[in-house]
Amino acid sequence: MRQDKEYNVEGGLGLTVRRVIAYTVLILLTFLCLFWFYILFVNASRAHSDLARGFTLVPGSYLIKNWKAVMGGTQPIVKGMVNSFIVAACASVLSVYFSTMTAYAIHVYDFKAKKAIFTFILAVMMIPTQVTALGFIKLVQGIKLENSFIPLVIPAIAAPATFYYMKQYMESALPHAIVEAARIDGANEVRTFNTISMPMMKPAIAVQLIFTFVFNWNNYFTPALILHDDKKKTLPILIAQLRSADFLKFDMGQVYVTIAFSIFPVIVVYLCLSRFIVGGVALGSVKG
Amino acid sequence: MANGPKTGNSRVVKYNKWGYIFLIPFVLVYLVFQMIPLITTIYNSFFENYMSGLKQIGPNFIGLENYKEIVSNGDLINYTRNTLIMWVLGFVPQIFFSLLLGAWFSDQRLRVRCAGFFKTVIYLPNLIMAASFAMLFFTLFADSGPINTTLINWGVFSEPYKFLEHAAGSRGLVAFMNFLMWFGNTTILLMAGMMGIDGSLFEAAQVDGATSTQVFFRITLPLLRPILLYVMITSLIGGLQMFDVPQVLTNGKGNPARMSMTLIMYLNNHLYSKNFGMAGALSVFLFIITGILSLLVYRFSVRDNNADEVKKRSRNKA
Incomplete structure (x- = not known):
């Protein structure tokens, strides 16, 4: 630890500053990766009329209804x-x-x-x-x-x-x-x-x-x-x-549920196996 | 593999015929589903063969006419340019953030906490169905979608920015999605490469008083060259195959005015309209472009460096 400090004094940015930058960028990128899926979730749980009015970060209560509508749809x-x-x-x-x-x-x-x-x-x-x-x-x-x-x-x-x-x-x-x-x-x-x-x-x-x-x-x-x-x-x-299909004719709540339907199963499986998957990416490709 | 008869043992020879037997499924399926289609594709490129209304024209042998047509009408150049622009727009931030994150994750002094969490999160978009992801972005960035509504509420715009009616908007969205989907993957690859660098080099540099920036540019980057090269070639070849995202985002039209139309979208259009002659010529071009580009990038990066040698050695180690 003592050595760390010694080197930091010598050149470039201090370790604390670098940490702050690193975490800021990492948190921004995390936000950038997850934001879309969060909105997807929120929008999938809102009614069509509600969606037309604007955008919130709070999930609505229409998830089940939207889901049922999609199941009964064409x-x-x-x-x-x-x-x-x-x-x-x-x-x-x-x-x-x-x-x-x-x-x-x-x-x-x-x-x-x-x-x-x-x-x-x-x-x-x-x-x-x-x-x-x-x-x-x-x-x-x-x-x-x-x-x-x-x-x-x-x-x-x-x-x-x-x-x-x-x-x-x-x-x-x-x-x-x-x-x-x-x-x-x-x-x-x-x-x-x-x-x-x-x-x-x-x-x-x-x-x-x-x-x-x-x-x-x-x-x-x-x-x-x-x-x-x-x-x-x-x-x-x-x-x-x-x-x-002509987009405007659709109930947007149902559109979001349909998209969610194709994305969320993969996310759930991924989160269960992530350690394994992330390890596997490196395992194969660097050797290649 | 001329390793000579090591033992001359007939038992070994007897075993080795199993090498051929185990190869049968792969070779057979490859020949039927990839080799024959490749030959048919090339063969078709020399024929006039398309639908004019409901009437089938051809197939008539016309030599290289399809090739002349595809070059002279300017489509090939245009769509190659579109594809490359969108690839570069996505690749530059991708390689930038991947190098940055890779360096941070593998930095012993920085010791990033929750590295596992961050890696999991940044890799996530790579597994998402590209068609769905594009559809999601289409709804979010639609003229009356959440992004536009919010930006207007915040007073950033006075009226909706129609993303798909501006070249910058639609190309930017495609590039942005490609960036999001691939930077996690690239980070993990580069990081594995950085982890493979001999730690004593970093220690020596630290003792000599090098800053992190110097270490990165003088040690990490040069030693990473073979892997950077690998990442770049594979990304370029992947970029030429760009299809799902722009196809779904623009409904196959490449809005605005075909400025986000990629080569594969163009091919897809020909296949749907059963214009097999042109589709054939385009496929052959793609085949050649893929080959030349990967060769070029490879040569270019290897020229003044023994990267090739390093790669070979690291391969042997693995």
Whole structure:
């Protein structure tokens, strides 16, 4: 502590001043991040007539009424949420399982094409999916899978970014000796992968499950090109429709509840898992 | 991987065929859902193929006509410019605050309390559905929305500021949302990089009497270069894919006068109107732009530095 003071005298701003600046900026940014969601909550709980009159920071008492009105309304929001959940859950499970398998193939085995395949996957990691969207639509139309979840779920199996994360994690968490030991104990390769290696990858698997789930839950571009049937639409498509409908005709309280409906579940889940998620961001990307 | 026959053991060879077997799902799905679509996309870019009213025109082979058309009508340049402007407007504050916050969080003398809380909060917007977030901002910043009402009540404006009728307003909103959604993510990445710097360097600098500002510019920043580079490339490539936020905010119109229309919104419009020839040419351009830009930024930042080497080493360590 004594040393701290000694250095502070020498140059730049004193430690106290720097602390004050740091906390001020941090609190401002915190405000900037949370403010919008607070207004969303407040507005979702107010009546349409009330909203038109102006803006307060105090929540109203219309939350339940607005909610019921949305449930009884024309927008299939609950159906959309179920659809989003099905797509996101299936895509994330497939993506993580098969990316781990692909990473395992590159990590554990030695074969001729290994280096070429690894380099190839890294090279295509940067290609945005939008670039191939045209061909993708044509393909989906060709095999008559429009309005189906299959073209949103199956392609998740080939996810270069998830693969890369898993590969990086394996380098530090899955020693070859473990695989050798399993072989000596008589386990076959598939069994070794499923019952020995997968459990050892748990932390990375959890992180990637969350990220791919959130990515698919929020994804708008591809589902909007594939799903045209109202019964099949996912949440982001319905939100975008809300925007394109004539805005002024809507009850604003209901509009806010609908938006809240798509945002708050993610916030609640995030707050429960935040430590884990924030740790996971750094874990993957710096190594990458 | 020409590692020679280490043992020549047939058992090892027997195991290694499993490498191929485990790769089958990935390779198969990749070929069907990404490789074939990429080839079809490129193929389509050479054909005249669009809807004129209800009538389908083409497909007729027209060589490079789509490419000529897309360059000569000025749309490509315009929308590239829009996309880049909005990316830069969002990226500059993003990298500024991320460096600042990263430096503070990893500063041993400053010892920021509740760092976990702050990190949780600033990362939160990254997970929010972009379409919803844009819809929320649209309602809040609408002409008669809460923000305008409040500003008028406070006497800042005498009449509502129509955000979506000014280029600065709508581009600013898009950039601001991108900033909010991504600065937390960038902070966490940069911080992890800062934590990786050898602590004895900071101690030595302190003993030599360097101020925090000097430490930041002379030690932290140069050593952070590989990660800054990584953040910049990925952000740029992400920026070129900017879609959800401006699409929902402006209802796909890129108000005002298409000044917030991005490249992917343009592509999306062509896909919806079934103008497959133009969509193909645009996709190929995007493919090339993405490639060139990432290569350029990479080269540019590596030039007078051995950042490449550092990155390689840090990768090996990991």
